[in-house]
Amino acid sequence: MRITDHPILGREKPRKEITITVDGEPVTAYEGDMIAAALVAAGWRHFRLTRRHGEPRGIFCAIGRCTDCVMNVNGRPNVRTCITPVEAGMVITTQTGSGEWT
């Protein structure tokens, strides 16, 4: 859920809408969004699956330290989605295990 109006931060400034593809589905994002923020806004919870047990992981620190939210972005694995801004047409997939270049 996006916080469009906020008692302290005020109304969010309008930003350009763009589309990214996540696991084959189109997701609406706004210029300046971090990938993780756009996914959270779209209700995404699972960012990757662990190597041994395939357990889901989501955002944990949101500042690029913990690496729990890494995904495959445009063919590149282990991208920290919480500190990587979206770009129009980005292709993102849930990462499994250590990830692979695709």
Add this chain to the structure above:
Amino acid sequence: MEETDAAIIGAGPAGLAAAIEVARAGGRVVLIDENSRPGGQLFKQIHKFFGSRTHDAGVRGITIAHHLLEECDRFGVTTLLDTVAYGIFAGNGIGLAGGGRTWTLHARRIILAAGASEKALPFPGWTLPGVMGAGALQTMMNVHRVLPGRRILMIGSGNVGLIVSYQALQAGADVVAVVEAAPSIGGYGVHAAKIRRTGIPILTSHTVKRVLGDDHVEGAELVALDEGWHPIEGTERQVPADTICLSVGLTPLTELARMAGCRFTYVPALGGHVPLHNWDMQTSRDTLYVAGDIAGIEEASTALEEGRLAGMAAARSLGLLTEGDAASKKADIRKRLVSLREGPFGRLRRELKEPFMKGREITHAG
């Protein structure tokens, strides 16, 4: 080879203040931060600061950040963003990485203001999507303006837990409860009162037994603790929640100080291992200073003052300030730091810090 008078690592409140003081004295300053935006956590701190008027009390963190950035600009601080300081080498060489390249910057003085990271708390289900640091929720809400959930359970009643809970309400979420393992609330009464007034329970002597939910958080099972911190059987109860936030303390980010060979001391109430430093914020390595949470977990307001001290001391050691000028400016800041460390929490930190802060002693304050 690139070189500068002072390199400051970390552009949060401590680093910004340090950069301003060295640059104000006429030094060439390079300020380094791994993030794409300077300000550290200040831009997430939408609450009004607490303390006396000289410490920007009543001013929101975001406003303080804007003022500091303006000053950095005015004094000509060079800021390198999206740049990681990965190491400190002989001769004060700082290994930097960013924009797909690595290089070395030599600095006559280095001020480490790397800050801190959140501690985690493991319990069954703590890895499920929906369990996150309180800082993660704060970043998502106040910087990215998205809510990762609608029903938040906060673990830990220190200032971070209390403030972020209140900010979650401001962002439009519900807070189910604040859970605290200790028998009393950890943070300031003023923050706790704001939570209490909204009707959110603060459950002291309670902890999380396990998270409910298979592939994401659906709730938590809480349990009461006895005087020995042991769970009391039969007191389990389930609360619904889609997000569980951990605010169980911070720990200083000391990797670079370690690599540089600084001497350390261990003080759990300051967050763990802390580089030894004196009242000039100088470490056991003469040309290396620390400021802010890396020098012991405190608050943004103390971080700012420590940054100013470190900046002035570094400027003095570079010959940019006269001894008399530096001494009187530093004495003012030390006085302000002492007054910031009033109250039960501040006094404890002061009593823990001052014994090892030998050298360049504060002489006038009681």
